[in-house]
Amino acid sequence: MTAVSKSAPGPGRSAKGSSLAPVSSSRKIKDRLVQGLVYAAFALAIIPLLSVLWTVITNGLARLDADFFAFSMNGVTARDGGGGAYHAIIGTLEQVAIATVISVPVAVLTAVYLIEYGAGSRLAKAISFFVDVMTGIPSIVAGLFVLAMWMLTLQIAPEGSGFAGALALSILMMPTVVRATEEMLKLVPGDLREASYALGVPRWRTICFVVLPTALTGILTGIMLAVARVMGETAPLLLTIFFTKAINFNPFDGPQGSLPTFIWDQVSNPQQTSLDRAWTGALVLILLIMLLNLGARLVARRFKPAAGR
């Protein structure tokens, strides 16, 4: 593109005096002006990104010590130094793991239905549309839904539990995983399916052992990106897991911590010791999310040539 457009004014310039007029200066100025604006727009977007990363790293390093990963906040008040996010890290990992276990089978099967079975039916169109709409559900609404259904109506762990948080997260994960899986299944060549059918393999075995393995890396990438996305969700967790400063390994009973709610809790205190913990919590959270993002990219790149598309 660049090469083409750079040479574009060329003919005009070289053909001075002929019927081809050179690009007038007002057009040139306008072109340059827009170019400047477009570059500025990009720079403008980079500033907050750099600022966020810079402040989180510099402020977060202050408390990034062994204590942070080894202790909970049990008995630590806002004014005290020390304390850590052990309980919160445990909680986040457990909740995200449960959310993944719940949402991935449903999402992958939904995508299988949309591509392999539904293709063009009215039900498939409706599902596809609502999956799109579901990506736009505000995360706090997912939290309210779990609160209204799970905790207030069914009365299961009404004082909050990690599992309720995981339910809310799984609602947020589903649409992303469905979309990613769908895209990957579309890329699987129809020849593979037909070859499998021709060998007399039943349809479900074709899907399970030919189609899904072919698309596996793409699906994995999608799942990792979805996990990274829900890991930082705070709003639904505020309504479902509540607060605890103590370590709670059991996601089914009693309030649990989580990294995002840990940050929310710490930042509500004005003391510097508390804010330091919040920054370090943010740094750890960002590191976890970046690791997942990076892992997803690596998986996608590593296996791309083998998939041959």
Added chain:
Amino acid sequence: MTSQSGIEAHVGTPARPIGGAVSTGRAGDRIFAAAARGSGILVLAIMAAIAVFLIWKAIPALQKNEANFLTSEDWNPNAVPPRFGIAQLAFGTLMSSLLALLMATPVAIGIALFIAFYSPRRLASGLGYVVDLLAAVPSIVYGLWGLLVLVPHMEGASKLLNTTFGWIPVFGGDNPGKSSIFTAGVVLAIMILPIISSISREVFLQVPRAHVEAALALGATRWEMIRMSVLPYGRSGMVGASMLGLGRAMGETIAVALVLTYVPGINWHLLENGGSTFAANIAKNFGEAGEIGRGALIASGLVLFVITLVVNMAARAVVARRKEFV
């Protein structure tokens, strides 16, 4: 794999019927097909259940409410008679997201143009990844950053805007502050940049090469090429993208909750401290809410759900309409 948008470019994948209607009728086949179908239906059921349970749990609180739910500016569900209404929340939500949209859309489209047409080809995907990183930062981190880094800097900016543009009513007022709806709008703008720019970028990349090259061959400068072939082609895509961004901004909770300081009552002076949004109100008041309080918050969440649903459906419809022409 276009990240958070959920919208994918369907380039060169015509909807071919991959699976026929034939079934072998074997048990395994029937079970698997039923499981796949059931999962799809479950997704629909979840959407329906969200609406049903929110309505069901909101009704008791709404019945006890002594104020008009739609027009009252109070939020005292725990008081004895409970009085609460969503007027202020709706105002704050609309204003902050519209401000965010106004700030983010031009920048996001600029970014998309930069990556699609101005940046060196080799860097394009890397730069796209950098913009997507903005979306990977969780909202609580934006909230933390907004509260401790951006808010202290906003006082000067607000005062400047107030003195220069004070004649515009929304920028008027005597006490421009730092924890205003305007500040919330700035944070939201940063957060919705990546979704608008990544969808716009995909639309731009779908512009037929022939259009682009024809424009260049006619002697158009790069800007003229963009104006004549890219922007008309991508218009509905850009509209849809910014509407998705609007939906995202309306539902954003934590960052807004941390940045805003609550002052009761609607204030048209967007630079002055105060204001609240649906989502931020839920996050802030949930801890102290009793039974009616929770019902009231669920009722306000229901309104938010309906608004974002409408915005998102409209956005999808706009984007889908363009797809038919491709």
